[in-house]
Amino acid sequence: MAIPIKKYIDIGSTVLGNTVGERDLSGLVFTDETMNATVPAEYSTIKTDYTAGKAVALSYNGINACFPSTSKIAKFAAKYFSYRTSTSTPKVLNVAKYTPTSSSGTAGDSEKAAYDSVVAEFTNFGSFTFLGADIANLVQVATAAKENKALCIVAVDDDEDSWPTEFKTEGVHCVIGKAESGVNYAAWMPMAWFASVNYDIENASGTMDYKEFGAEVATITTGEGKDTADAARMNYIGQVQIYGAQRKFYQKGINGDGVDIGVYRDKVWLESEVEIGWFNLVGGTNKVPANDGGVAQVYGMIVGAAENAITSGIILRDKPLSGTALQQIATYTTDPKAIEAVQTLGYFVAAKLVQDGDTYAVQYLLIYAKGDHIGKVEGSHVIV
Numbered sequence: 001m002a003i004p005i006k007k008y009i010d011i012g013s014t015v016l017g018n019t020v021g022e023r024d025l026s027g028l029v030f031t032d033e034t035m036n037a038t039v040p041a042e043y044s045t046i047k048t049d050y051t052a053g054k055a056v057a058l059s060y061n062g063i064n065a066c067f068p069s070t071s072k073i074a075k076f077a078a079k080y081f082s083y084r085t086s087t088s089t090p091k092v093l094n095v096a097k098y099t100p101t102s103s104s105g106t107a108g109d110s111e112k113a114a115y116d117s118v119v120a121e122f123t124n125f126g127s128f129t130f131l132g133a134d135i136a137n138l139v140q141v142a143t144a145a146k147e148n149k150a151l152c153i154v155a156v157d158d159d160e161d162s163w164p165t166e167f168k169t170e171g172v173h174c175v176i177g178k179a180e181s182g183v184n185y186a187a188w189m190p191m192a193w194f195a196s197v198n199y200d201i202e203n204a205s206g207t208m209d210y211k212e213f214g215a216e217v218a219t220i221t222t223g224e225g226k227d228t229a230d231a232a233r234m235n236y237i238g239q240v241q242i243y244g245a246q247r248k249f250y251q252k253g254i255n256g257d258g259v260d261i262g263v264y265r266d267k268v269w270l271e272s273e274v275e276i277g278w279f280n281l282v283g284g285t286n287k288v289p290a291n292d293g294g295v296a297q298v299y300g301m302i303v304g305a306a307e308n309a310i311t312s313g314i315i316l317r318d319k320p321l322s323g324t325a326l327q328q329i330a331t332y333t334t335d336p337k338a339i340e341a342v343q344t345l346g347y348f349v350a351a352k353l354v355q356d357g358d359t360y361a362v363q364y365l366l367i368y369a370k371g372d373h374i375g376k377v378e379g380s381h382v383i384v
Contacts, residue, residue: 023272025126025265027080027191028055028094028150030114031073032132035066053114055096055122063093072131076185082214083192087204090195094125101137108140115141119148126268127151127173127194129187139166146171149268151255153191155184156234158219163232171264172256176219176229176236189213189250190235190261199269205313205371207262208253213237218248226251233258252375263370266314273305274366290353290360298362299351306347306368317346319369329367342367 035047043066046056050066058066060081067074077093098114101107111130128150130138138154145152146169154167154174167174177186193208218239220226229236230252238251253261281288281301288294309315321329321343329339333350341348347368354363 023126023269023276024092024124025197025269026057026090026092026094026195028096028118028125028128029073029076029187029191030096030098030111030118030128030130030133031071032098032100033067033071033073034097036068039066050095050097053097053117055094055118055125057092057094059092063095072183072185075180075183076131076188079185079188080192080195083189083196085193085196085206087201088196088198090192092195094122098130100133107134108137111137112140112144115144119150123148123150125150126265127153127191129153129155129191131185131187132183135164142167142169142172149271151190151194151261151264151268153187155186157184158236163229163234165232168233168256170255170257170259173254173261174232174234174256176234178217178219186216189216189237194261194265197265197269199308199312199314202311203313205262205266207260207373207375208235208250209260209373209375211250211253212248213250216248220251260372263372266309266312266371270305270309270314273308274302277301277305292353295351295353295362298364299349302349302351302364302366306349306366309368310346313371315346315368316371317369318344319346319372321369332367333365338367342369 035050039047043062046058046062047066050056058077060077063074063077073095080093081090083090096114096118099110101110111133115128128145129152130141135154135156138152142152142154150171152172154164154172156163156174156176158176158178163176164174173190175186175190177184190208193211197204197206199205216237218237220229220236220238226238233254233256235253236251237248239246239248255261255264278298278301281297288297306315310317326339329342329348332338333348335348335350338348338350347366349364349366351362351364354361
């Protein structure tokens with residue numbers, strides 16, 4: 001027999017883990033359809049939530065179990081879940097019920113109310129659309145979408161005499177599509193692409209430009225049509241003649257403000273990583289001290305997110321920067337090392353402690369070279 005060692009030293013172990021999970025970039029579809037009268041028992045709670053106007057997460061099998069095979073959402077899901085990249089595919093489609101704005105109501109009231117109701121308690125999605133909605137009813141929603149870091153997808157019919165101009169703004173992505181039985185399903189393409197990414201792998205960052213989407217019908221087939229659609233910041237499947245062959249692919253993959261949808265997706269993910277990083281940091285310790293040590297912890301968390309962004313291709317090292325870009329860096333910081341850091345490392349981080357009323361806060365600045373892509377080749381051949 002002996003005296004137990006814990007009488008003298010008592011050590012316990014805690015395995016630290018993240019308190020907040022990763023950001024999900026799956027799509028959210030608002031539809032006016034009701035679920036089947038009877039659904040399998042495992043979907044009974046989901047049906048209750050859906051009927052109440054809440055967003056519910058469903059797999060492809062879940063969509064088929066809850067909705068008629070002829071429903072608009074079932075047809076949308078079949079397209080959405082069919083998309084594949086070399087590393088990922090959509091796993092979930094979030095669905096919410098809404099009542100379209102009536103002809104006697106103010107344009108967009110019902111859509112905006114449905115959107116506000118959902119995001120009040122659920123924001124874990126990457127993009128969203130209103131299936132079958134009138135474009136005029138989406139202006140209110142599109143204006144508010146950027147506040148929740150979610151991309152509003154607007155499907156535009158290909159028979160329009162002129163393209164809408166209300167959506168030339170941040171956080172909106174317009175895609176031209178051909179209506180099927182009165183419904184335009186074109187939003188499935190950017191939504192499926194947006195959801196099909198795994199930022200844990202190397203060079204996950206990408207662009208929609210030049211991507212193919214199966215048997216989707218080309219909506220732009222002439223050079224004049226391309227110029228007009230590009231000027232309006234519309235996106236579309238374009239048909240291109242390449243000698244004896246024709247190719248159909250997505251063009252140009254930009255949002256209403258002219259920013260590449262891939263850069264936007266990267267931005268959303270990186271911002272979310274820092275937000276999640278903070279909650280995991282503060283949730284895994286007794287406190288983050290209001291001193292240089294605490295600032296260093298926050299600084300390290302942000303640098304860690306930036307380094308991960310380099311691996312995934314969100315941040316580009318050794319990217320040539322224009323004179324305007326260099327001036328912008330100098331405008332945001334007086335640190336002489338900032339320009340060199342962005343040019344060589346791909347990013348620059350600064351952090352400082354400030355007092356905001358009764359609260360101490362760390363203010364940080366992250367400047368990084370975004371992952372642009374080459375979209376065109378221009379050459380000169382000299383024959384001697």
